[in-house]
Amino acid sequence: MGQLYLNLSSESVMIEVKELSKTYQLGKVDVHAMVDVTFRIDAGEFVAVMGPSGSGKSTLMNLLGCLDLPSSGSYFLEKFDIRSLSPNQLAEVRNKRIGFVFQNFNLLPRASALENVELPLLYGRIQNSHQIARDSLERVGLADRAMHRPNELSGGERQRVAIARAIVNNPAIVLADEPTGNLDTRTGDEIMNVFSSLNDEGATIILVTHERDVASRARRIIQMKDGRMHQDILNEGLIA
Amino acid sequence: MLIYDLFKMALRSLIANTMRTFLTALGMIIGVASVISMISIGEGARQQTLSTISKFGTNIITVKPGRKKTRHVSSDSVQTLLLSDADAIEEHVSLIIGAAAQVYRPAQLKFGNKNTNTTVRGTGRKYAKLANFTLDSGRYFTKEEIISARRVAVIGATVVKNLFPDINPIGQELKVDGNNYLVIGITEAKGALSWYDPDDQIFIPVTTAQKRLFGMSYVQSIDIQADKIEDLEQIKKEIDTFLRIRHGIREGEESDFHVQNSSQWLNSWGDAAKTFTYLLGGIAGISLLVGGIGIMNIMLVSITERTREIGIRIAIGAKKSEIMEQFLIESVLISFIGGGIGIMLGILISRTVSEIGGWETIVSTQSILLAFGFSVAVGIFFGFYPARKAANLNPIDALRYE
Structure with a gap:
């Protein structure tokens, strides 16, 4: 447990979780939100996490996103043992190595699209943040909307801004929590296209969804049920 | 960030x-x-x-008459200081510039058909300097005028305003309690405190005030100006000792006067x-x-x-x-x-x-x-x-x- 680095069998391992569990205490009752989840995700993978509500998908996302710490088990992100990091180091991991995309976009309402994308760079004290943020917006095809505020953008555009923000620091993984949940089917498809092309460019993407259509865009599907990993399958349709 | x-x-x-x-x-x-x-x-x-306050002078020591008790019989408290005490202090106490005795009372002034109530202050020659009064015009009374108790007056700016709004008061005669006094000078205005207007008074020779106006043989206070502020305490002690001997007060007996210092007041x-x-x-x-x-x-x-x-x-x-x-x-x-x-x-x-x-x-x-x-x-x-x-x-x- 004390080791900081894991001897990786392959250089390309991005995430390695072993017997990861999370137990919440609600009063005197222990709620086992996640029990003994073990898997490995390599660089460049596109993984969908599926399951009904209460199956532990959100808990898994929070743990992978370093927003929460596991009750037991280990989590290595790019060789780093997450449990050994200080709160400030965790903040830095969230800032530089993880990109979040949320169902409800979670943009700052008073800031322009560009400023929203720029924000992680500011927290990371990265030089030339303006240009980098602009490039990121271009990658999601929104360069011409840079100065608009979120309330002046459509749902699909907002989610693109959120994706641009998630990838602006070239993170190790992009975590998307129901990214199409608030969008109509056509716009949802467009957003999935953005994820697909990012994945083609080499980004590692983990996506939580309960929609089969959305999950079908991923190369691998992890099924959660009652806090445990139920299934871990390759998406044959796509691979074959 | x-x-x-x-x-x-x-x-x-x-x-x-x-x-x-x-x-x-x-x-x-x-x-x-x-x-x-x-x-x-x-x-x-x-x-x-x-x-x-500092216009009144801060290096001033004031001696006031006090109550003298002899074998449980109180004598009249206000008659213990005499004009000669002031002269003696000036002569014998060291480190001082001068001493001036004064007597004062309210009195009615009249000029023509105007009249006003003000303080009449009988003082010596040195008082004006001690109390930081400068003359706006005219002159202060001379030694000779004091000795012969002449009816002359130096008047304050407020009095000028009240009695002589239109004419130059110098050379005019005003009535103090019915007697004519020649105005020989005007003091420069000092400005009033809320509770006290130093310009609302007139000065006459102390002898004139004692003999002709108030009919009193004693004085109400003696002001002594120190050369340097640092010497104030020593001078106070010296005056105390000197006056006790002069008034024949034995050891252990209470003094019949008080020595005060205006800078204490100021502080x-x-x-x-x-x-x-x-x-x-x-x-x-x-x-x-x-x-x-x-x-x-x-x-x-x-x-x-x-x-x-x-x-x-x-x-x-x-x-x-x-x-x-x-x-x-x-x-x-x-x-x-x-x-x-x-x-x-x-x-x-x-x-x-x-x-x-x-x-x-x-x-x-x-x-x-x-x-x-x-x-x-x-x-x-x-x-x-x-x-x-x-x-x-x-x-x-x-x-x-x-």
Whole structure:
């Protein structure tokens, strides 16, 4: 447990979780939100996490996103043992190595699209943040909307801004929590296209969804049920 | 995150809620403005009092008659000092410039069809100098006029205003209790204290006052001017010893006179005025405190409203310290803006007061720094708890907050 680095069998391992569990205490009752989840995700993978509500998908996302710490088990992100990091180091991991995309976009309402994308760079004290943020917006095809505020953008555009923000620091993984949940089917498809092309460019993407259509865009599907990993399958349709 | 970006963000959120920011800052504005104006009014009153008092001279020792008790029988207390005591002190006590006896009483003055009630002060030649009176025109009485108890008078500016509004009083004869006195000089105006107008009096030779006007053989006080202020205590002791011997007072017996020092009076007045200033400033300071509570209140509201924003910031990599800084800067910025406007308002108020009320007010750099520093400190102090609350939010809950 004390080791900081894991001897990786392959250089390309991005995430390695072993017997990861999370137990919440609600009063005197222990709620086992996640029990003994073990898997490995390599660089460049596109993984969908599926399951009904209460199956532990959100808990898994929070743990992978370093927003929460596991009750037991280990989590290595790019060789780093997450449990050994200080709160400030965790903040830095969230800032530089993880990109979040949320169902409800979670943009700052008073800031322009560009400023929203720029924000992680500011927290990371990265030089030339303006240009980098602009490039990121271009990658999601929104360069011409840079100065608009979120309330002046459509749902699909907002989610693109959120994706641009998630990838602006070239993170190790992009975590998307129901990214199409608030969008109509056509716009949802467009957003999935953005994820697909990012994945083609080499980004590692983990996506939580309960929609089969959305999950079908991923190369691998992890099924959660009652806090445990139920299934871990390759998406044959796509691979074959 | 750089402090510049934090400032930009804080400023943006303050501007987004302009009305709320203004109302919150208003608490600070009123607090700072009242501290500055109250202190300036207190300071002004103190300086004015002190400068008026110091016009009477600060290196003056006053001897007043006291009660003499002999075997439980009290004799009349006010007749123990004589004109000759003053002369003797001047002759025998060292380190002094001079001594002047005086007698005084209110009396009615008349000139033509005008009359006024004022203080008539019988003094020696040295009194004008001792009491810091300078002559505006004319002359003071001569030694010869004192010896022969002539009816001559030097009059104050207020008396001139009351009796001689149109003509030059010098060479005119005015009536004091029915007798004619020749006006030979006018003293320069000193300006009045609220409770005492030094210009509302006339001076006549002490001998004239004793023999012709009041019919008294004693004097009411003797003023002695020291050469140097440092010698005051020693001179006081010397006078005390000298007069005790001269009045034949035995060891252990109470003196029939008191020796006082005007600078003690000045100091205690200064202290009283200072206390007054502190009191005013302190009361005004309470409003600063209330303003600070206003800031804390609005920051707590703001943090609740922006719970989700805080969650987003934590998710994309803000450290606890950075969240805290952001909200602290906001609260300090409010108090900073409030402090700045408050200073201007405070200066404006004290100017208006001195213009309309005719009071002297002094806005000192010290009071500005004090009020401003205090307001920023209030911003930090009352901003700290809300900022810490924001920094300690759980990001998962904060992101789900509706």
